[in-house]
Amino acid sequence: MIPNKYRQCVVASRPEQSVTLENFRLETVAMPDLVDGDVLVQTGSVMVNPPAVVALNRGVAKQPPVPVDSVMWGQGVGTVVASKNESFSVGDRVVGPLGWSEYRVFTGAELAQLRQNHLPAEVPATLALHVLGASGPTAYLGLIEHGKPKLGDTVLVSAAAGTVGSLVCQLALAAGCTVVGIMGSDEKGEWLSSLGVQHVINYKREDISARIAEVCPNGVDVYFDNVGGSTLEAALSNLAMHARVVLCGATSQYTDASPFKGPSNYFDLVHNEATMRGFHIFHYMEQIPAVIGRLVPLLKAGKLQFKEDVLEGIEHAPAALLRVMDGKNFGTQLVKMSATS
Amino acid sequence: MIPNKYRQCVVASRPEQSVTLENFRLETVAMPDLVDGDVLVQTGSVMVNPPAVVALNRGVAKQPPVPVDSVMWGQGVGTVVASKNESFSVGDRVVGPLGWSEYRVFTGAELAQLRQNHLPAEVPATLALHVLGASGPTAYLGLIEHGKPKLGDTVLVSAAAGTVGSLVCQLALAAGCTVVGIMGSDEKGEWLSSLGVQHVINYKREDISARIAEVCPNGVDVYFDNVGGSTLEAALSNLAMHARVVLCGATSQYTDASPFKGPSNYFDLVHNEATMRGFHIFHYMEQIPAVIGRLVPLLKAGKLQFKEDVLEGIEHAPAALLRVMDGKNFGTQLVKMSATS
Numbered sequence: 001m002i003p004n005k006y007r008q009c010v011v012a013s014r015p016e017q018s019v020t021l022e023n024f025r026l027e028t029v030a031m032p033d034l035v036d037g038d039v040l041v042q043t044g045s046v047m048v049n050p051p052a053v054v055a056l057n058r059g060v061a062k063q064p065p066v067p068v069d070s071v072m073w074g075q076g077v078g079t080v081v082a083s084k085n086e087s088f089s090v091g092d093r094v095v096g097p098l099g100w101s102e103y104r105v106f107t108g109a110e111l112a113q114l115r116q117n118h119l120p121a122e123v124p125a126t127l128a129l130h131v132l133g134a135s136g137p138t139a140y141l142g143l144i145e146h147g148k149p150k151l152g153d154t155v156l157v158s159a160a161a162g163t164v165g166s167l168v169c170q171l172a173l174a175a176g177c178t179v180v181g182i183m184g185s186d187e188k189g190e191w192l193s194s195l196g197v198q199h200v201i202n203y204k205r206e207d208i209s210a211r212i213a214e215v216c217p218n219g220v221d222v223y224f225d226n227v228g229g230s231t232l233e234a235a236l237s238n239l240a241m242h243a244r245v246v247l248c249g250a251t252s253q254y255t256d257a258s259p260f261k262g263p264s265n266y267f268d269l270v271h272n273e274a275t276m277r278g279f280h281i282f283h284y285m286e287q288i289p290a291v292i293g294r295l296v297p298l299l300k301a302g303k304l305q306f307k308e309d310v311l312e313g314i315e316h317a318p319a320a321l322l323r324v325m326d327g328k329n330f331g332t333q334l335v336k337m338s339a340t341s
Numbered sequence: 342m343i344p345n346k347y348r349q350c351v352v353a354s355r356p357e358q359s360v361t362l363e364n365f366r367l368e369t370v371a372m373p374d375l376v377d378g379d380v381l382v383q384t385g386s387v388m389v390n391p392p393a394v395v396a397l398n399r400g401v402a403k404q405p406p407v408p409v410d411s412v413m414w415g416q417g418v419g420t421v422v423a424s425k426n427e428s429f430s431v432g433d434r435v436v437g438p439l440g441w442s443e444y445r446v447f448t449g450a451e452l453a454q455l456r457q458n459h460l461p462a463e464v465p466a467t468l469a470l471h472v473l474g475a476s477g478p479t480a481y482l483g484l485i486e487h488g489k490p491k492l493g494d495t496v497l498v499s500a501a502a503g504t505v506g507s508l509v510c511q512l513a514l515a516a517g518c519t520v521v522g523i524m525g526s527d528e529k530g531e532w533l534s535s536l537g538v539q540h541v542i543n544y545k546r547e548d549i550s551a552r553i554a555e556v557c558p559n560g561v562d563v564y565f566d567n568v569g570g571s572t573l574e575a576a577l578s579n580l581a582m583h584a585r586v587v588l589c590g591a592t593s594q595y596t597d598a599s600p601f602k603g604p605s606n607y608f609d610l611v612h613n614e615a616t617m618r619g620f621h622i623f624h625y626m627e628q629i630p631a632v633i634g635r636l637v638p639l640l641k642a643g644k645l646q647f648k649e650d651v652l653e654g655i656e657h658a659p660a661a662l663l664r665v666m667d668g669k670n671f672g673t674q675l676v677k678m679s680a681t682s
Contacts, residue, residue, distance in 0.1 A: 062612075228608070253608075262602065274619050276610065276616070278613065280612065
């Protein structure tokens with residue numbers, strides 16, 4: 001049942017400005033033979049998110065950028081279809097850096113990156129990529145441990161309809177806060193409102209800073225930043241005293257390899273005795289199981305809604321990335337490569 | 342003994358780029374008559390520091406900029422020479438916003454800004470402007486409460502030979518830290534070394550980031566920022582994991598009214614799980630007496646050395662400010678206007 005050829009999508013060139021379809025190349029390659037210790041995974045779905053552009057331009061988690069002619073980086077879920085490794089059996093559901101590839105052989109040191117997908121069978125396997133993967137714990141630890149929201153605080157979230165942002169909004173609501181979400185379409189705003197988010201700001205047609213000032217008359221107590229740039233500046237201009245700014249992402253700055261734009265009003269931190277804290281889930285891997293233990297009851301109680309935006313077929317992976325960078329996806333962007341897992 | 346005229350230095354024009362001598366005008370004015378409640382203070386010395394430029398361009402502590410044709414802002418020490426107010430007697434030593442003026446009448450609501458100078462008579466009155474005024478508590482609270490230095494930490498300080506910076510260096514040494522000071526002349530560096538600072542970096546002739554990397558092989562645990570700009574960026578590029586950045590000043594950005602340059606590598610806070618915290622002594626006024634109670638024993642033990650750089654005569658006040666902005670002062674810049682206090 002294992003084919004003798006499969007398709008993969010490699011980096012054809014590094015982006016000069018924004019990412020384009022031409023930065024990738026789809027190719028068909030021969031299925032390799034396995035050697036002792038190897039595991040062959042068939043990809044079910046791969047998540048395509050803004051860090052993919054970081055992987056292209058700068059490298060994620062202190063890794064070098066993905067080399068040209070190598071398979072594009074991406075976390076995915078799949079199923080073991082052949083194994084010469086006693087830790088993995090055919091049929092095992094797994095999660096790891098499957099990349100933009102219909103199959104991947106994990107060999108040698110790479111095997112350490114492949115994990116069993118322990119989600120119960122009744123839960124869709126793809127939740128291991130977001131709510132019950134890294135995004136849920138990112139939202140929880142970033143908001144709760146670093147943002148330290150108190151009952152009655154006003155919590156501002158950018159990319160609020162995104163995978164992490166929408167979870168931050170719902171966790172803040174569950175913690176008794178007033179939540180203000182910034183997003184790029186009225187459709188996303190309506191979804192956030194349906195989740196209970198009290199105020200939404202469409203950055204594509206509203207003055208962000210003026211609207212924050214309007215809906216947060218006492219200032220912003222916690223700002224969870226996923227985007228950086230002018231949105232970060234608008235938030236810093238509207239902080240409450242002793243506010244906490246949690247830096248999680250800077251998607252507005254990922255578009256090319258040029259330096260980030262630093263917030264010109266960073267000194268508002270001084271005027272407001274405020275704290276800006278960087279945070280990356282990479283440094284909290286050992287805490288993830290305990291956090292997931294807190295998220296599952298919320299998920300079962302319907303307090304953590306989520307959306308998936310699925311394109312089918314590896315050939316659509318580059319287009320999926322462009323959708324994400326343009327903010328056109330609505331929900332976690334997945335590319336489904338097979339019906340497995 | 343009270344003259345019928347005195348000299349004051351007013352704002353003649355707002356700086357267009359850098360401050361110049363022409364932004365000020367010295368004038369001789371008639372001594373006003375006092376009404377009930379008024380207090381007349383003869384200025385001893387006024388401190389001239391970088392926030393003076395903020396007062397000119399943007400306004401300090403949420404006040405508007407000093408109006409054109411008004412007396413230039415500055416904290417000073419002086420002596421009450423006439424009083425129609427039962428809270429103040431002739432001969433009282435006082436501290437307050439005396440401004441660039443040989444005399445000042447405090448009247449009405451302004452009186453709330455005038456305080457008795459409670460320093461013991463054997464201590465020079467001018468210490469109420471720096472070590473035992475706002476600068477000492479700024480250094481203490483900024484470093485100890487927000488920087489949270491631990492024994493063995495590496496503490497980096499910019500404007501390290503300045504009033505606040507030199508106190509931060511000495512407090513960090515007293516707390517058992519390795520201290521790295523950044524300053525703009527070798528003479529200042531030699532002074533810092535004589536205080537026990539382990540490494541000094543002359544930003545005018547050395548590559549700041551490369552030198553930080555060289556002398557802080559394990560990264561910077563605490564960075565106390567007085568200057569902003571490219572020095573802040575150099576520090577952010579060399580943080581240890583879980584570093585604390587304390588924002589106290591941004592003198593490199595005070596020179597004109599244009600927006601600050603935000604640190605383009607602020608996302609290094611994310612890579613290092615680091616915190617950047619704003620801090621202004623204005624918000625901690627009620628804690629100052631207790632902190633001074635901790636500083637006095639250190640001062641008496643010789644662990645808090647300081648320097649004063651004194652120009653004599655109000656006519657030199659504008660030149661004093663230019664010295665400060667060019668980093669040519671060595672020690673707290675004072676302008677002595679009379680032998681009083």
